Amino acid sequence: MANEVVLLDLKVSPFAARVRIALEEKGIKYESREEDLSNKSSVLLKMNPVHQQIPVLIHNGRPICESMIIVQYIDEVWNHKSPLLPSDPYRRAHARFWADYIDKKIYPIGRNLWASKGEIKESSKKDLIECFKILERELGDKPYFGGETFGYVDLALVPFYSFFYTFETLGNLSMVAECPKLVEWGEKCLEKESVSNTLSDQQKVYEAILQIKKELGVE
Amino acid sequence: MAGDQVTLLDFWASPFGMRVRIALAEKGVKYEYSEQDLRNKSALLLQMNPVHKKIPVLVHNGKPVCESLIIVQYIDEVWKDKAPLLPSDPYQRAQSRFWADFVDKKIYDIGRKIWTTKGDDQEAAKKDFIDCLKLLEGELGDKPYFGGETIGYVDIAFVPFYSWFHAYETVGNFNIEAECPKLIAYCKSCLQKESVSKSLQDPQKVYDFIVMLRKNLGVE
Numbered sequence: 001m002a003n004e005v006v007l008l009d010l011k012v013s014p015f016a017a018r019v020r021i022a023l024e025e026k027g028i029k030y031e032s033r034e035e036d037l038s039n040k041s042s043v044l045l046k047m048n049p050v051h052q053q054i055p056v057l058i059h060n061g062r063p064i065c066e067s068m069i070i071v072q073y074i075d076e077v078w079n080h081k082s083p084l085l086p087s088d089p090y091r092r093a094h095a096r097f098w099a100d101y102i103d104k105k106i107y108p109i110g111r112n113l114w115a116s117k118g119e120i121k122e123s124s125k126k127d128l129i130e131c132f133k134i135l136e137r138e139l140g141d142k143p144y145f146g147g148e149t150f151g152y153v154d155l156a157l158v159p160f161y162s163f164f165y166t167f168e169t170l171g172n173l174s175m176v177a178e179c180p181k182l183v184e185w186g187e188k189c190l191e192k193e194s195v196s197n198t199l200s201d202q203q204k205v206y207e208a209i210l211q212i213k214k215e216l217g218v219e
Numbered sequence: 220m221a222g223d224q225v226t227l228l229d230f231w232a233s234p235f236g237m238r239v240r241i242a243l244a245e246k247g248v249k250y251e252y253s254e255q256d257l258r259n260k261s262a263l264l265l266q267m268n269p270v271h272k273k274i275p276v277l278v279h280n281g282k283p284v285c286e287s288l289i290i291v292q293y294i295d296e297v298w299k300d301k302a303p304l305l306p307s308d309p310y311q312r313a314q315s316r317f318w319a320d321f322v323d324k325k326i327y328d329i330g331r332k333i334w335t336t337k338g339d340d341q342e343a344a345k346k347d348f349i350d351c352l353k354l355l356e357g358e359l360g361d362k363p364y365f366g367g368e369t370i371g372y373v374d375i376a377f378v379p380f381y382s383w384f385h386a387y388e389t390v391g392n393f394n395i396e397a398e399c400p401k402l403i404a405y406c407k408s409c410l411q412k413e414s415v416s417k418s419l420q421d422p423q424k425v426y427d428f429i430v431m432l433r434k435n436l437g438v439e
Contacts, residue, residue, distance in 0.1 A: 050321060050354065062310060069316045076309040089296040090282060096289045101270065134270065 005030035008044050008056040010037065012200050012208040014107065014159030015067040016055040021155055022071045024194035026078040068099055071155060084152045098138060098145060099156035105131045106160050114170045114209050115218055125171045132179045139185055150192060154185075158195055161186035165202035166209050225250035228264050228276040230257055232428050234327065235287035236275040237379035237418045242291045244414035245370065246298040288319055291375055304372045318358060318365060319376035325351045326380050333391045334429050335438055345391050349398045356402045363408065370412060378415060381406040385422035386429040 007023070009016045009032045023030050035044055035054050047056045047063035057064045057073070064070045075084040085092050109131060112124035135157065139145055145153035164175045164186070176183045189195045227243070227250055229236035243250055255264055255274050267276045267283035277284045277293065284293045295304040305312050329351060332344035355377065359365055365373035384395050384406075396403040409415045 059310075064310070064313045065317055066320055069313050069320065072316065073309055073313040076312065089293055090279075090284070092296065093284045093289050093293040096292065097285055100286055100289065 003028075004058075004060050006058040007032050008035050008041075008047065008054050008058070009033060010035055010054045012162075012205050013054060014163065017159035017162070017198055017200065018067045018155055019055045019057060019070050019074070020198040021158070021194050022074045022084060024198060025082045025084065025150070025155075026074060027081065028074070028078060068103065068152075068156060071152065075152075084146075084155060086146070086151070095146070095152040098135075098153040101131075102135070102153070102156045102160075106157070110160070110163060110167060114166060115213065115216060117218070121171075125173060128167065128171070129173065129178050132175075132182055136179050136182045139181060143188060144185070150189065150195075154189060158186065158189045159199060161189070162200045162202050162205045163209075166206045169206060170209070223248075224278075224280050226253055226278040227251070228253050228255050228261075228267060228274050228278065230255050230274050232382075232420055232425055233274060234379035234383060237382065237420070238287045238375050239275045239277060239290050239294070240418035241370075241375050241379070241414050242294045242304060244418060245302040245304065245375075246294060247301065248294070248298055288323065288372075288376060291372065295372075302369075304366075304370075304375060306366070306371070315366070315372045318355070318373045321351075322355070322373070322376045322380075326377070330380065330383060330387055333387045334433060335436060337438070341391060345393055348387070349393075349395070352395065352399045352402055356399050359402065359405055364405075370409065370414070374409060378406055378409045379419060381409075382420045382422055382425050383429075386426040389426055390429060390433070 005023070005028055007016070007019060007030050009020070011034060020032070033041075033043075035041060037054070040052060044054065044056065045052055047058055048054075048065045051065060053065075055065075055067055055070060057070045059073075059077070064073050071084060085095055106128070109124050109128045112120055113128055116124065142148075144150050145157070164183070167173065168175055190199065225243070225248055227236070227239055229239070229252060231254060240252075253263075255261060257274070260272060264274065264276065265272055267278055268274075268285045271285060273285070275285075275287055275290060277290045279293075279297070284290045291304060305315055326348075329344055329348045333341060333348060336344060362368075364370050365377070384403075387393075388395055410419065
């Protein structure tokens with residue numbers, strides 16, 4: 001089967017990182033095309049006309065959009081190794097629930113933390129720490145959210161590990177003080193090649209965020 | 220499956236709850252419906268959904284499943300011997316998930332803006348809402364259902380909002396059918412199915428409910 005896999009990508013995007021990690025976990029060869037979001041390519045606009053966002057996976061010419069939908073697709077098509085979702089329906093629902101929680105909370109609240117000031121920033125900081133503590137409780141004593149092996153929820157969350165330095169610096173907080181187990185979990189994930197090869201350097205993410213803040217006109 | 224205990228914690232007007240009701244009906248699953256008071260949440264609801272404290276929650280043999288579309292996928296996977304809701308092909312499944320996600324991201328929130336705002340904000344919300352419905356109409360095309368020949372995941376995600384259209388139209392003073400006739404025709408044809416007609420609510424009742432909510436929120 002001729003397998004052409006292209007990823008419309010953005011190195012600092014946590015959503016694109018999820019897809020890159022999934023592709024690496026499955027050992028899939030793919031071509032990454034870095035997008036310039038201020039000047040979106042005609043391919044991006046054609047492949048994702050509804051949202052016009054990355055990541056987009058293009059498999060044999062057909063697009064799949066939305067990071068966790070792409071991850072599920074990858075898991076279903078390349079089902080010969082490294083299962084990302086459990087096989088039991090209840091555990092699958094549980095994994096989907098926590099990935100959905102991460103989607104609803106971490107990026108938007110984190111964004112409010114680094115893109116706003118004053119009261120909104122302070123309440124976002126409080127909310128973000130609360131979310132991370134809830135995730136820490138869900139992790140419990142397990143090595144990964146998935147249990148013994150890295151899985152769907154780990155993959156959904158770990159790209160935000162690259163944002164910890166940004167949250168700490170711009171939010172004036174200490175992740176290791178607030179959520180030591182989560183930091184430990186992040187470091188454990190980084191021992192995996194699929195993660196360490198993929199995750200952006202925390203400093204690079206911070207610089208990218210500073211750039212966005214400048215463009216948004218936020219101090 | 221013999222010996223299955225299924226309870227649905229729900230609220231009569233919730234389009235999210237309606238999704239689960241349709242899925243359970245499609246699969247012929249017997250369940251206990253438990254109406255929840257959202258202003259005075261039960262200990263059971265808080266225990267079963269401590270993170271979001273929201274309905275719907277499906278409790279299956281004592282174990283909770285939360286978030287309507289996650290519940291619908293769970294139902295599809297557990298009761299897999301009849302009425303498949305998601306396609307079997309991974310690419311088609313990804314497309315179904317995409318459109319259900321689109322409905323989730325857009326329809327409720329934009330619809331809510333229609334009944335909670337006024338003036339320019341309301342006008343902008345109405346325009347966004349119609350734009351989203353037109354996109355969905357385009358995706359439906361000439362198919363009887365989003366799923367093709369049979370009712371599926373995207374249909375279940377979307378059609379409950381039809382119960383709320385009369386409320387949006389009356390509060391927003393606009394006509395959805397004039398803008399999206401094919402989509403309304405589709406909704407009416409879905410209502411021919413018992414699983415849908417028994418799960419959706421009377422639009423007049425929903426409108427009365429919205430009027431009450433608006434009063435409580437202090438919106439004219």
